[in-house]
Structures are given as C-alpha cells and as structure tokens.
Amino acid sequence: MPTLGEVVDLVHGWYPPETADDWDAVGLTAGDPDADVRRIVLAVDPALPTAREAADWGADLLLTHHPLFLRGVHGVAESTAKGRTLATLTRAHCGLLTAHTNADHADPGVSDALARALGLRDARPVDPSGRPLDKLVVFAPPGDADPIREAIAEAGAGRIGDYDSCSWMVTGEGRFRPLEGAQPAIGRVGELEQLAEVRIEAVLPRARRAAVVRAMLAAHPYEEVAFDVIELADAGTASTGAGRVGEVDETTLGEFADHVARILPPTARGVLVGGDPDRVVRRVAVCGGAGDFLLTEALASGADVYLTSDLRHHVAGEFLETGGPSLLDVSHWAAEWTWLPELARRLGEEWGDTVEVRVSTICTDVWQARR
CATH class of the missing domain: 3.40.1390.30 (NIF3 (NGG1p interacting factor 3)-like)
Structure with a gap:
C-alpha cells in the first residue's frame, strides 16, 4: 500500500x-x-x-x-x-x-469532467494556458555535453509530452581569457583562449528551475559557467487551461437546461436559466466553480450557452445584453462533484x-x- x-x-x-x-x-x-x-x-x-x-x-x-x-x-x-x-x-x-x-486547469481536470458528464464533444480550453516553462541554454566542451544533458534530464529538464531527455545541441566557438585568481579547467591565466564548445538547450518546468541549474553546475567542468535561463511565453495552444468549450447535438436552451438538471447531482437551487428557452444550442462552454472571471473568453469562444456557478446579478445582466451566450448558473458543489x-x-x-x-x-x- x-x-x-x-x-x-x-x-x-x-x-x-x-x-x-x-x-x-x-x-x-x-x-x-x-x-x-x-x-x-x-x-x-x-x-x-x-x-x-x-x-x-x-x-x-x-x-x-x-x-x-x-x-x-x-x-x-x-x-x-x-x-x-x-x-x-x-x-x-x-x-x-x-x-x-491546479485540478481546474489540468487535462484531464475538473472542467473536463463537467464537460464529459454533459456530453460535450471535442472539448478544449476556453482560456488555454500551459504549464509555465523555462529554457536552459548552457555552453560546454564537447566531451562534457553528454554528462550535462544526463544531469539536467534527471533533474527534470527535457520532458515534452510523452518524451523525456529532450535537448538540442550545436557546435560553435567559445572565447575567454582567465584573469588573475582564476583556476581554469582549460587554458592559462592571462592568455586568450579560443576553442570548440557546444550549445545545449532544454526546456523545463519553471518550478524545477533551481534543481536543474544546480544539476547543470554540478556536472559542468568550468569554474565559471556561461548559461541563460529564458522564461518562455505561453503559446496559447495548450490542452490545459480554464474552462472547456465543445459541441453538442442541436438542441434548445430549455432542453439543454433540462439535460443539465438530470445529469448533475440534485440541489435545492437547481439550474438557473438566463436567456430565451427556445434559443438554438450547438456549442457549450463550461467552467466548474465560480466562473464569472471567464465571461469575456466565453463570449469569444462562440458558445451558444455558458454554464458555470456563482454569477453575480449585475455582471450576468450586462453580459446577457451583449448578445453573446445564454447563461446557466448551477450549484458550485454539483458542478465540481x-x-x-x-x-x-x-x-x-x-x-x-x-x-x-x-x-x-x-x-x-x-x-x-x-x-
């Protein structure tokens, strides 16, 4: 156990x-x-x-x-x-x-479960956001490249999807002069040194930054190591993120609200409907929990209805006046259950x-x- x-x-x-x-x-x-x-x-x-x-x-x-x-x-x-x-x-x-x-944003996560329970097809994040990533770039002698790549991989770098130990390397030329007090692994104090070096790159979760850098420094032969840590921008193509939007067989808002009421665990509040019950529904956006933070993205998703919880009176009223999705407000507990x-x-x-x-x-x- x-x-x-x-x-x-x-x-x-x-x-x-x-x-x-x-x-x-x-x-x-x-x-x-x-x-x-x-x-x-x-x-x-x-x-x-x-x-x-x-x-x-x-x-x-x-x-x-x-x-x-x-x-x-x-x-x-x-x-x-x-x-x-x-x-x-x-x-x-x-x-x-x-x-x-962290479970809300995951794939699969809370909003995924809600989307599947309601029968949404081809569900994707309403607001995609990937795991924060860095890229490590380090320069080293060719003979030390493999130990460095192995060390950073063991520390958590180079994991992409279903692959690990992912890195990239190219050969170039490094130049440096050791000064008084230095104890160079290569070259002599006061003399300009020029030699072949490799550039090693690997991505890593930002949370593993310190561990990966420590592992790289421990494996590197140089007294002073040249390296960069670059914070990567979110490309917006991740399968993780807030909410989910997907397709359903054509129905009406009233019929879909009835479907929601049958699927979710029963609560005293039931399902609150904002919009014309006869409106045609083909695309549905959902967000488990309090989801009014995602209203702008739900509008941009092209959804016919947005299902979430804890919508505020004035915010919901103004949103419905935009002509965007209708609204379904359900129990916070029931949606996340x-x-x-x-x-x-x-x-x-x-x-x-x-x-x-x-x-x-x-x-x-x-x-x-x-x-």
Whole structure:
C-alpha cells in the first residue's frame, strides 16, 4: 500500500501545484507523509460533515477540491468551523490533501469532467494556458555535453509530452581569457583562449528551475559557467487551461437546461436559466466553480450557452445584453462533484485493491432548501 507521501506525489503529478493560481492554497494540509494509506475519501469541500464521514469510515486521507485554509487564520480552536474540521481529521489520524485550481486547469481536470458528464464533444480550453516553462541554454566542451544533458534530464529538464531527455545541441566557438585568481579547467591565466564548445538547450518546468541549474553546475567542468535561463511565453495552444468549450447535438436552451438538471447531482437551487428557452444550442462552454472571471473568453469562444456557478446579478445582466451566450448558473458543489468519480477511477487504476476509494455523496452546497 502507498504512503501518504506517495499519494501526494501521484496527485501532484496529475495536478502540479505550480499550475495553481497564485492566490490559491493547494497541497498537503495535514497528515504524516510516512503514514500508510488504505482508505481515501474524495469530496468537494473540507467541511465538518465530510471530515466526519472520513473519520467514521476509518479513512487515512480526505482529498478535497476546495482548500480548508485558503486565507490566513490566527488559530484552529474547535470553537471555529475550520478548527472543528481539522480536529476531527487529526483525532482520526486522517490526512487532508487539496487539489484546487491546479485540478481546474489540468487535462484531464475538473472542467473536463463537467464537460464529459454533459456530453460535450471535442472539448478544449476556453482560456488555454500551459504549464509555465523555462529554457536552459548552457555552453560546454564537447566531451562534457553528454554528462550535462544526463544531469539536467534527471533533474527534470527535457520532458515534452510523452518524451523525456529532450535537448538540442550545436557546435560553435567559445572565447575567454582567465584573469588573475582564476583556476581554469582549460587554458592559462592571462592568455586568450579560443576553442570548440557546444550549445545545449532544454526546456523545463519553471518550478524545477533551481534543481536543474544546480544539476547543470554540478556536472559542468568550468569554474565559471556561461548559461541563460529564458522564461518562455505561453503559446496559447495548450490542452490545459480554464474552462472547456465543445459541441453538442442541436438542441434548445430549455432542453439543454433540462439535460443539465438530470445529469448533475440534485440541489435545492437547481439550474438557473438566463436567456430565451427556445434559443438554438450547438456549442457549450463550461467552467466548474465560480466562473464569472471567464465571461469575456466565453463570449469569444462562440458558445451558444455558458454554464458555470456563482454569477453575480449585475455582471450576468450586462453580459446577457451583449448578445453573446445564454447563461446557466448551477450549484458550485454539483458542478465540481462530477470530477470526483473520475479521480476515484484514476486512483483505482494506480493502486488497485490496495487502496479503497470512496466518493462522498454528502451535499455540501450552501443552499440546502428552497421555499
């Protein structure tokens, strides 16, 4: 069976923490990384009901979409909601792990799961954004090129899609003069040196920058190493990013809203419809969670309807006046819950029978009744 640390590494491999928004708080919140994990509960919210469910079931980990500590707190006394939740988990020796906007942006991720649940075809990001990348460029003697390339690959450089150890090299001519106090690996102090060198290039995740540079310097024979680290721009062609937009069989807004209501877990609020129920719908944009930040991109996507949660009154009203997509506002909890079964399947494929995974069906939507 895996340890908690191994589960964290697996989840972070799927949903890299560095892809989370800078305001977010993701990762391991509580628990001993060396503890064994036999049972995992998946939930949208780290709320007291889901913490009690995990504790009562004997779970070793509660893995949630929303963070418990998104903003700073001054204490975790059990007189507070966060304190009660944390204490319930701690007494049960149950860890807490969060994958939030890093799971939102991933492929596959939260909005992918929502798009698949609703039957969208050829879904792609509404706002594409790739994992932040750097390029390392370093110059070295030809005989030292292979050890340097191997060292930076082991540190995380040169991974592109389903390939690793990717790098590029070309031969040129280097020139330098060692000054007094230098201890050159090649050449003599005070003499101008000119020799063949290779230029090595490799891309790397920005989060691995320090590790890759350290590995390169350790493998390099020179006393002073000439190298560049270049931050790469996002080309906008990534399969990751915010929201998803895809195609559906031709229907109407009213019929599609009925379809959404049947597919998503039932909640008191149901599905709110903004727009003409008879409008023809062929293209649908979705965003799990609070998605009014994506309205401009949803408009540009050519969608006939944009489905998300927590739309504000004035913002939604002004958006509908643009003549762009109609709006469907659904429960924040229900939309993001669609991700949990997919996450459970992935964990099952990884750990098999060694780990039991339960998807919580406790509705933690804020609105529990309607009159």
